[in-house]
Amino acid sequence: MTFTASLSLDGDSAAISLEGELDASTAPKFHEKVAEAVENNVARLEIYAGRLTYISSAGLRSLLYAQQKMGTGSTIALIGATGPVASVIRTAGLDRSIRMSDR
Amino acid sequence: MEQLTIPASLTRLGQVAAFITTLGDRGNLTSQAAYRLRLATDEIVTNIMMHTRADQICIRGGVAKDKVWVEVANWGPMFDPRVKLKNRIPCSPRGGEIGGLGLFLAFEAVDEFAYEFVDGINKTIFSVRRDPPPGKQQRR
Numbered sequence: 001m002t003f004t005a006s007l008s009l010d011g012d013s014a015a016i017s018l019e020g021e022l023d024a025s026t027a028p029k030f031h032e033k034v035a036e037a038v039e040n041n042v043a044r045l046e047i048y049a050g051r052l053t054y055i056s057s058a059g060l061r062s063l064l065y066a067q068q069k070m071g072t073g074s075t076i077a078l079i080g081a082t083g084p085v086a087s088v089i090r091t092a093g094l095d096r097s098i099r100m101s102d103r
Numbered sequence: 104m105e106q107l108t109i110p111a112s113l114t115r116l117g118q119v120a121a122f123i124t125t126l127g128d129r130g131n132l133t134s135q136a137a138y139r140l141r142l143a144t145d146e147i148v149t150n151i152m153m154h155t156r157a158d159q160i161c162i163r164g165g166v167a168k169d170k171v172w173v174e175v176a177n178w179g180p181m182f183d184p185r186v187k188l189k190n191r192i193p194c195s196p197r198g199g200e201i202g203g204l205g206l207f208l209a210f211e212a213v214d215e216f217a218y219e220f221v222d223g224i225n226k227t228i229f230s231v232r233r234d235p236p237p238g239k240q241q242r243r
Contacts (some may be wrong), residue, residue: 001117021120024115024149054138056145057205077111082136092204102152 001028007033013041019051022059031062038069045070050080060092067097079103104165111152111160111177119148119162123173126164130171136231139212140171145207147175147184147227155179157225170214172230181220184209186226 003026004019014037017022037045045066048056066076077099081089089095107122123144127137144162151157157179164173167199187203188210210216213229220226 001120023116023120024153025116025143054141054154056149057208058149060204084135084142088208091208100240 003029005030006035007036009037009040009042012041012043013046014040014044015046015048017051018047021054022052023054023056027056027058027062030059031065034062034066035069038066042070043073044075045075046077046079048079049085050082052081052085055085055088057092060089060094063089063094063098066102075099077101104163105237107131107162108163109160110239111155111157113149113152116145116149116232119144122162123164126166126173129168130233132231133170135234136171138227140231141175143209143212143229143231144173144175144214146205146212147191147229148150148174149226150184150205153174153178165234167230169234170232172215174226176224178224181226182216182225183220185216185218 001023002020003022006017008015016030016033018030019028019079052097063078070076078089079101080103081100086100089100105122107124109118109119122142123141125138126135132140148160148162154176154178159178161176161177162173164166164171183184184206187206209229212230215230217228
């Protein structure tokens with residue numbers, strides 16, 4: 001199963017780009033990048049999901065982890081999620097607490 | 104009917120995905136329905152791998168006139184996934200309870216969902232319609 005997660009840091013902001021299929025076997029790679037961003041005490045985390053073709057609850061748990069660790073003064077944005085990936089996020093109710101945008 | 108038997112290891116999820124994708128293709132599922140069937144299977148199988156003592160999982164699937172169905176069987180302790188769904192609500196903001204999220208997604212993804220425990224075997228059976236009504240498609 002193909003999945004990549006890459007992290008870039010810029011001041012108090014971080015961006016994670018996701019590509020491929022995010023399930024329980026690949027989620028540790030995403031979780032690792034989220035943890036790295038959190039350790040850098042960033043105030044804003046942007047997650048680019050336009051090239052994400054599949055997500056399960058394992059991927060959603062990493063988003064919840066980021067949300068819990070970053071605290072109330074921070075911002076998490078999920079960018080570019082479309083189709084079934086966006087539907088899964090909405091079905092879980094995460095769109096109520098994580099801002100989703102097209103770009 | 105097709106069948107796949109695998110060790111209960113997360114490293115086998117790719118094999119499960121390939122099996123379900125082939126099944127969906129045979130049933131001419133729309134891409135959305137195929138995704139839903141994969142998600143449900145993935146969540147049920149992952150739950151068994153991570154939270155039960157089962158060492159092997161048997162997945163069977165087939166195409167019927169109006170639906171594509173999947174049965175996930177394991178020989179672990181009796182566990183009815185529907186119990187986890189009672190009073191289940193989607194993730195609440197800021198630290199909501201996340202236990203059972205995968206089973207919730209599985210249940211929401213499919214059109215039929217059943218469980219039975221027979222002769223020491225847990226069987227979770229679910230299906231997606233081959234031509235779901237517009238209301239169902241719009242909801243997802």
